[in-house]
Amino acid sequence: MDKAKVYDLPTRLFHWLFAGLFIAAFAITKLIDDESPWFSQHMLLGMTLFVTTLLRVVWGIIGSRYARFSSFPLNPLRLIEYFREIFSTKGRTYFAHNPASAWAAVVMIGLALGLGVTGYLMASGQKEAFEDIHELMANAFAFVAVAHVAGVVLHSLRHRDGIALSMINGKKDNEEGASPIASSHRWVAMGMMGIIGLFAFHFYKNYDAAQATTNVFGVELQLGESDSADHQGTTKEGAEHEDDDD
DSSP states (O other): OOEEEOSOHHHHHHHHHHHHHHHHHHHHHHHSOTTSGGGHHHHHHHHHHHHHHHHHHHHHHHSOTTTSGGGSOOOHHHHHHHHHHHTTSOOOOOSSOOHHHHHHHHHHHHHHHHHHHHHHHIIIIIHHHHHHHHHHHHHHHHHHHHHHHHHHHHHHHHHOSSHHHHHHHOEEEOOTTOOOOSOOOHHHHHHHHHHHHHHHHHHHHTOBTTTTEEEETTEEEEOSOOHHHHHHHHHHHHHHHHHHHO
16 A cells, blocks of 8 residues: 655654653663762753653644644544454554554653653752652653553554554555645754754753753753762761761
């Protein structure tokens, strides 16, 4: 069957950048101690992910047909029907997002925005108040992401409609009645990557590794434990130890 263009380039780039940034940030929290200087990279990646997500929300409103949220089949009854059919009959196929992938995308975008807001609040001095909520959102995101990948594998085995490659080449089987998009919007993709790159450059350019801080448009954010704070703590403990010896 002939292939037709369904996902534009901005949508595909967002998809992989979104996944890569979250995996990197999440891995740091699980593999690196929060007192390590490297832990600050988690926050920097998280802020970049937040900017990326905001741009995806904009593109989900003004973008091409299948990038827009209005095209997502988000009716809960259609989701139930989709799962019932996938385990019983061949069921219907979808030229763009199926109900499961549509819901997964919306939930992960919402969680990414929530992670960005709670992460910012934590870095602004309210760590204890939002740390548990932030961690809960991160774990929920990871769960949905794993379920999404499992769903893609199951869907691919069941329907063999090229869904696994559609976020790489932007194409799926040209089914009867489908309405392929006319443009990949390469210039929009370049602009989006440029904006994300500028924000990431700003975050890292103003990052102070010794203090574990970054300055975001005039607001100083504490990303981790600073070397100076550790040194002061060690000095204080040493002084207390000397007093005890006296």
